[in-house]
Amino acid sequence: xxxxxxxxxxxxxxxxxxxxxxxxxxxxxxxxxxxxxxxxxxxxxxxxxxxxxxxxxxxxxxxxxxxxxxxxxxxxxxxxxxxxxxxxxxxxxxxxxxxxxxxxxxx
Amino acid sequence: xxxxxxxxxxxxxxxxxxxxxxxxxxxxxxxxxxxxxxxxxxxxxxxxxxxxxxxxxxxxxxxxxxxxxxxxxxxxxxxxxxxxxxxxxxxxxxxxxxxxxxxxxxxxxxxxxxxxxxxxxx
Numbered sequence: 001x002x003x004x005x006x007x008x009x010x011x012x013x014x015x016x017x018x019x020x021x022x023x024x025x026x027x028x029x030x031x032x033x034x035x036x037x038x039x040x041x042x043x044x045x046x047x048x049x050x051x052x053x054x055x056x057x058x059x060x061x062x063x064x065x066x067x068x069x070x071x072x073x074x075x076x077x078x079x080x081x082x083x084x085x086x087x088x089x090x091x092x093x094x095x096x097x098x099x100x101x102x103x104x105x106x107x
Numbered sequence: 108x109x110x111x112x113x114x115x116x117x118x119x120x121x122x123x124x125x126x127x128x129x130x131x132x133x134x135x136x137x138x139x140x141x142x143x144x145x146x147x148x149x150x151x152x153x154x155x156x157x158x159x160x161x162x163x164x165x166x167x168x169x170x171x172x173x174x175x176x177x178x179x180x181x182x183x184x185x186x187x188x189x190x191x192x193x194x195x196x197x198x199x200x201x202x203x204x205x206x207x208x209x210x211x212x213x214x215x216x217x218x219x220x221x222x223x224x225x226x227x228x229x
Contacts, residue, residue: 032213043219087153094167094169
């Protein structure tokens with residue numbers, strides 16, 4: 001199975017900060033990387049697919065980049081509603097796997 | 108707007124079979140290009156992909172669970188279901204159903220149910 005390692009696992013930031021989360025794959029996954037946001041007690045929400053394509057309705061402050069084994073999710077100016085846990089998922093090969101999550105909390 | 112809703116018992120005894128159903132509204136489960144997936148999340152932990160069933164009825168299961176999982180479609184009710192046999196406490200989790208879109212660039216899970224907590228305990 002392809003393992004995804006997110007860093008950091010926990011991040012403390014303030015409203016307005018630029019935030020970057022990294023996801024590293026144990027082997028190359030081309031651009032088959034998806035990002036989700038999960039608020040407490042809620043289902044995950046699709047943010048970005050194919051490493052860098054923003055899902056419709058997702059604010060433009062979210063962006064994704066990378067290919068191969070290293071990927072990043074960037075929030076250009078953190079808003080109050082962005083405090084959540086973020087997961088990456090690879091869909092390059094079966095079984096699809098998720099990273100362990102990055103929790104973004106208020107500083 | 109597509110909506111998904113999980114249903115099933117919240118408590119299952121060890122060694123028994125966990126059965127969940129996902130009811131889809133706002134779209135047909137037989138629409139081409141989609142498959143229907145299950146994902147679970149143990150309390151306080153990360154996400155685990157269980158598998159999916161294509162609109163055609165073909166399935167793909169996570170090998171870690173393959174020997175215990177069965178997924179099916181009920182097209183008359185626009186529902187899909189999952190059965191997980193021989194459950195243990197390790198199967199305690201919030202179970203989500205979701206739609207998979209196999210887009211040109213990449214597949215992704217675009218619509219999710221709210222999730223249902225299943226506890227395995229005697």
